[in-house]
Amino acid sequence: MIAPVRWEGDRLVLLDQTRLPAEEVERQYAAWSEVAEAIRSLVVRGAPAIGVAAAFGVALAARQSRATTFDGLLADLEIAMKGLAATRPTAVNLFWALERMRRSCLAHRTLPVDALKGRLLEEAQAVLEEDVAANRAMGAHGATLVPDRARILTHCNAGALATAGYGTAGGVIRAAHEQGKVALVWVDETRPVLQGARLTAWECMKEGIPHRLIADGAAASVMARGEVDLVVTGADRIAANGDTANKIGTYGLAVLARHHGIPFYVAAPCSTIDPALPSGDLIPIEERGADEVRSFAGHQTAPAASPVFNPAFDVTPAAFINAIVTERGIFRPPYDFSR
Amino acid sequence: MIAPVRWEGDRLVLLDQTRLPAEEVERQYAAWSEVAEAIRSLVVRGAPAIGVAAAFGVALAARQSRATTFDGLLADLEIAMKGLAATRPTAVNLFWALERMRRSCLAHRTLPVDALKGRLLEEAQAVLEEDVAANRAMGAHGATLVPDRARILTHCNAGALATAGYGTAGGVIRAAHEQGKVALVWVDETRPVLQGARLTAWECMKEGIPHRLIADGAAASVMARGEVDLVVTGADRIAANGDTANKIGTYGLAVLARHHGIPFYVAAPCSTIDPALPSGDLIPIEERGADEVRSFAGHQTAPAASPVFNPAFDVTPAAFINAIVTERGIFRPPYDFSR
Numbered sequence: 260m261i262a263p264v265r266w267e268g269d270r271l272v273l274l275d276q277t278r279l280p281a282e283e284v285e286r287q288y289a290a291w292s293e294v295a296e297a298i299r300s301l302v303v304r305g306a307p308a309i310g311v312a313a314a315f316g317v318a319l320a321a322r323q324s325r326a327t328t329f330d331g332l333l334a335d336l337e338i339a340m341k342g343l344a345a346t347r348p349t350a351v352n353l354f355w356a357l358e359r360m361r362r363s364c365l366a367h368r369t370l371p372v373d374a375l376k377g378r379l380l381e382e383a384q385a386v387l388e389e390d391v392a393a394n395r396a397m398g399a400h401g402a403t404l405v406p407d408r409a410r411i412l413t414h415c416n417a418g419a420l421a422t423a424g425y426g427t428a429g430g431v432i433r434a435a436h437e438q439g440k441v442a443l444v445w446v447d448e449t450r451p452v453l454q455g456a457r458l459t460a461w462e463c464m465k466e467g468i469p470h471r472l473i474a475d476g477a478a479a480s481v482m483a484r485g486e487v488d489l490v491v492t493g494a495d496r497i498a499a500n501g502d503t504a505n506k507i508g509t510y511g512l513a514v515l516a517r518h519h520g521i522p523f524y525v526a527a528p529c530s531t532i533d534p535a536l537p538s539g540d541l542i543p544i545e546e547r548g549a550d551e552v553r554s555f556a557g558h559q560t561a562p563a564a565s566p567v568f569n570p571a572f573d574v575t576p577a578a579f580i581n582a583i584v585t586e587r588g589i590f591r592p593p594y595d596f597s598r
Numbered sequence: 599m600i601a602p603v604r605w606e607g608d609r610l611v612l613l614d615q616t617r618l619p620a621e622e623v624e625r626q627y628a629a630w631s632e633v634a635e636a637i638r639s640l641v642v643r644g645a646p647a648i649g650v651a652a653a654f655g656v657a658l659a660a661r662q663s664r665a666t667t668f669d670g671l672l673a674d675l676e677i678a679m680k681g682l683a684a685t686r687p688t689a690v691n692l693f694w695a696l697e698r699m700r701r702s703c704l705a706h707r708t709l710p711v712d713a714l715k716g717r718l719l720e721e722a723q724a725v726l727e728e729d730v731a732a733n734r735a736m737g738a739h740g741a742t743l744v745p746d747r748a749r750i751l752t753h754c755n756a757g758a759l760a761t762a763g764y765g766t767a768g769g770v771i772r773a774a775h776e777q778g779k780v781a782l783v784w785v786d787e788t789r790p791v792l793q794g795a796r797l798t799a800w801e802c803m804k805e806g807i808p809h810r811l812i813a814d815g816a817a818a819s820v821m822a823r824g825e826v827d828l829v830v831t832g833a834d835r836i837a838a839n840g841d842t843a844n845k846i847g848t849y850g851l852a853v854l855a856r857h858h859g860i861p862f863y864v865a866a867p868c869s870t871i872d873p874a875l876p877s878g879d880l881i882p883i884e885e886r887g888a889d890e891v892r893s894f895a896g897h898q899t900a901p902a903a904s905p906v907f908n909p910a911f912d913v914t915p916a917a918f919i920n921a922i923v924t925e926r927g928i929f930r931p932p933y934d935f936s937r
Contacts, residue, residue, distance in 0.1 A: 280900060474814070474846060478850065479853060480850070483849065483912075510822065552795070561792075565810075565811050569813070
């Protein structure tokens with residue numbers, strides 16, 4: 260199984276996703292600040308995987324702490340949680356995981372400090388294991404939406420690499436593939452960071468899932484040819500009304516799918532839902548550096564002084580989403596995740 | 599003025615567009631077969647520029663010919679025209695230019711062979727000069743469609759580089775800019791070959807046109823933010839009913855523009871119209887190599903064995919095109935270019 264985030268001995272181990280597909284390089288982390296940098300620099304990416312990595316970041320901060328009292332430990336953890344929270348603003352799983360670690364810490368405040376540190380590592384392990392279980396449940400639910408001989412279009416990477424394993428949208432595809440229902444996966448390359456080309460195509464090769472890689476601009480054309488039966492993507496944050504932030508390009512795909520009469524599905528664990536946010540226009544959208552668009556692998560693709568607009572995400576209004584698949588089942592519009 | 603195709607002494611000179619924006623390299627051509635290879639490998643690209651280059655390719659074939667009779671010369675030219683025609687299937691300007699050179703040759707069959715060779719060079723020069731004049735006329739017509747403080751989105755490169763100079767869609771933008779009406783040009787980078795990033799952004803920098811480069815997937819999001827007043831693109835072939843083949847990604851943009859209530863315009867010379875073709879589904883769509891999508895500048899972006907679908911063009915149905923701008927004026931639907 261592809262395991263992009265795992266604990267080994269006294270270290271967090273991340274598969275360096277910036278090096279895929281050319282090289283499979285694992286990196287070891289013993290300090291929370293290095294985990295924060297790994298999240299920022301996309302060594303680990305994908306909303307659920309970021310959450311799991313951040314949980315282990317807090318566990319590492321506990322191990323690094325020299326505090327001998329609960330208050331001292333909590334103070335050290337708050338610094339780490341603040342640093343981890345500042346890495347990427349859009350994926351809510353990050354904040355969800357940090358909050359879960361904080362709650363676990365407070366719930367076990369009467370434990371001796373060393374035992375509490377152990378408890379926090381167990382909590383991070385639980386976050387990881389529950390993520391994989393949620394993805395398998397999501398896969399089982401989502402596969403019921405997939406017809407026989409399905410041609411599925413997906414964007415970015417919401418596969419095993421975006422999670423602790425198995426994947427969200429990728430999990431739906433994986434489960435449908437295990438049931439023999441997948442004729443073809445259309446993989447959007449997903450500029451500027453090319454998560455589709457680098458990661459989703461790599462996963463498809465690993466698992467023998469039939470696929471074809473396309474430039475993002477070709478998706479509409481493939482739809483018009485009648486060669487897409489459904490679109491499924493992951494999510495970085497889902498507002499209470501079902502509006503969904505996901506990788507830039509998702510919103511356009513949803514509009515195009517609707518135009519062509521193709522169902523558009525989102526698959527994400529409940530940890531991606533932000534019940535406190537009434538609608539998607541309130542989701543903060545991360546803007547990343549200009550050189551993600553102006554260059555590739557150190558090679559200039561545009562004039563160095565050309566101004567760039569590089570939003571990492573867009574928001575798909577709930578009205579364009581035919582169903583949201585979570586580990587608890589399939590939700591249909593009108594969505595209400597406010598409780 | 600940016601002049602990507604020009605005649606100098608006894609040579610055709612092309613600005614090597616595969617090297618932009620990093621380097622401005624000119625290449626000289628004395629043989630038609632080298633011109634064919636330059637078209638195939640995208641040293642020169644853009645429907646009108648391909649037509650102009652092909653016309654000079656025929657003029658070069660005439661200069662290369664050792665025939666002493668009209669029939670011998672025509673036989674040599676037919677070989678060259680067949681080779682030039684086999685380079686790229688979609689842009690009709692190529693076939694239009696070759697047919698024009700053939701007609702000129704036949705019309706002057708009574709000239710001595712050397713004089714006829716000179717006449718063919720003059721004809722190619724006329725094709726070039728008429729292209730620039732058509733673009734300036736198109737710019738003047740098209741600029742009337744551009745409101746004050748316009749934010750214009752364009753795809754691929756239909757600028758000076760795609761023509762003998764000034765540009766088609768780029769000419770409309772240029773003319774509107776000369777009238778002080780352009781607040782911003784949103785430049786789609788246009789994967790896989792990045793004509794937007796490499797060429798359109800380069801032209802904007804050269805001319806001081808305010809612009810922002812975006813990943814193709816960001817266009818829908820920019821539209822949803824209310825930051826696009828119109829879309830204008832070029833065309834590679836326009837069927838008699840107005841259906842338009844253009845760079846892959848154009849069709850999706852047209853659907854998205856319609857969804858957001860944004861006018862979508864096409865600018866192209868009459869030589870891009872194929873009156874013999876009743877509708878767009880009959881336009882042959884070139885599929886290019888997988889490595890355009892799987893790699894960039896020699897750097898692998900996807901698994902080397904991942905299958906790819908790489909259509910270079912798509913077809914936008916006439917119903918999505920609010921106006922077609924030609925050198926003869928502005929056409930509105932329903933289009934009828936059958937005569």
